[in-house]
Amino acid sequence: xxxxxxxxxxxxxxxxxxxxxxxxxxxxxxxxxxxxxxxxxxxxxxxxxxxxxxxxxxxxxxxxxxxxxxxxxxxxxxxxxxxxxxxxxxxxxxxxxxxxxxxxxxxxxxxxxxx
Amino acid sequence: xxxxxxxxxxxxxxxxxxxxxxxxxxxxxxxxxxxxxxxxxxxxxxxxxxxxxxxxxxxxxxxxxxxxxxxxxxxxxxxxxxxxxxxxxxxxxxxxxxxxxxxxxxxxxxxxx
Numbered sequence: 001x002x003x004x005x006x007x008x009x010x011x012x013x014x015x016x017x018x019x020x021x022x023x024x025x026x027x028x029x030x031x032x033x034x035x036x037x038x039x040x041x042x043x044x045x046x047x048x049x050x051x052x053x054x055x056x057x058x059x060x061x062x063x064x065x066x067x068x069x070x071x072x073x074x075x076x077x078x079x080x081x082x083x084x085x086x087x088x089x090x091x092x093x094x095x096x097x098x099x100x101x102x103x104x105x106x107x108x109x110x111x112x113x114x115x
Numbered sequence: 116x117x118x119x120x121x122x123x124x125x126x127x128x129x130x131x132x133x134x135x136x137x138x139x140x141x142x143x144x145x146x147x148x149x150x151x152x153x154x155x156x157x158x159x160x161x162x163x164x165x166x167x168x169x170x171x172x173x174x175x176x177x178x179x180x181x182x183x184x185x186x187x188x189x190x191x192x193x194x195x196x197x198x199x200x201x202x203x204x205x206x207x208x209x210x211x212x213x214x215x216x217x218x219x220x221x222x223x224x225x226x227x228x
Contacts, residue, residue, distance in 0.1 A: 009154075034215055045118070046206060046219040091158065095215035102148070102171070103215055107157030 002027050004092050004106035012112045013082050021077040021109045023066075023092035033094040035068055035075045036103065041088045049077075049090070053097065084113045117141065121207050121220035128227050133195040136223045139188055140209030148217065149173075149182050149192050152204040161205075164190065165212060197227045 003026045013019050027033045037049040037059075050059035055070035066077045075092060092106040120139040128134045140147050149161040162182035163171040173180065179198070184190040194201055204224050208217040 036215065038217075038219075045221040046208075046217075048216055051216070093215075102160065102163055103217060104160075105150075105158035107155075 002033070002094065002096070002104055004094055004104055006092055006106035006109050008109050009107065010110045010112070012114060014114050015084055016081050019077075019079045019082045019086075019111070021090055021092075021111065023075045023077065023106060025073050025075065025092070025094050027073070027094060027096075032070065032097075034097050035066070036093040036095070037064070037066055037075075037077050038091040038093060038105070039088045040091070046091070082111075082113045084115050087111055087113045119207055119209055119218050119220035121205075121223050123223060124221065126223055126225045128197045128225065130199060130227055131196045132227075133193065134197055134225065136192040136194075136205050136207075136225075138190045138192070138207030138220060140190070140207070141218050142188065143211070144209035144218070145187075145212040146210045146214075147184060147190050148208045148210075149190070150206040150208065151176075152206055152222070158206070161192065194225075197225075199227045201225060202227050 005024045034053045036051045038046050039049045040046045050061040052059040052068040055068050058067045064079045066075050089108045089110050091108045093103045095103050122137045145166045147164040150158045152158050161173040161176050164184045167184045181193045204222040206222045208219045210217045
């Protein structure tokens with residue numbers, strides 16, 4: 001079946017340092033899925049951070065970037081300089097644009113930014 | 116714009132009880148989803164409605180979990196009977212039909228003791 005893998009359950013980074021959160025996907029039945037990053041800040045609901053629907057394209061929001069790499073089947077989330085306010089849980093997800101559009105989520109990565 | 120509203124925010128139940136969680140989707144959204152969120156499993160789909168019709172009922176959750184959508188502006192998730200392993204955050208989300216830009220509610224944190 002289709003799936004999303006986030007290998008790091010927790011990541012701790014010092015403020016102003018760079019960040020990468022890994023995400024790989026398997027979309028055997030879809031081919032070219034739509035890819036998303038969702039974020040849940042403390043005390044808030046899950047919200048869309050960025051999405052990319054075309055292979056090879058890059059999405060960006062709030063200083064975060066992610067590139068749709070269809071060869072590596074990856075969609076890693078990066079930021080050049082993190083802030084304490086970026087501490088949150090980040091979820092990578094995919095959907096099938098030719099099917100139900102239902103989102104399939106990774107297990108999430110808790111990011112803690114140390115001051 | 117009102118987002119997705121979930122009630123209650125917190126629920127404590129004893130093992131064996133029946134609990135009902137409620138969700139009001141964004142007005143005009145045709146797709147509604149119920150997810151269970153745990154640290155170990157992440158987000159697991161429980162149910163999916165399109166225009167009030169049940170499209171997916173989450174396989175492994177069928178026996179004690181039942182979601183209903185009696186009208187386009189209200190959905191419930193019943194867990195009967197509850198078990199301690201059901202302790203989790205239950206999220207409701209809605210979207211326009213055919214869009215994966217979900218709007219999530221703040222969730223209901225359930226503790227079963």
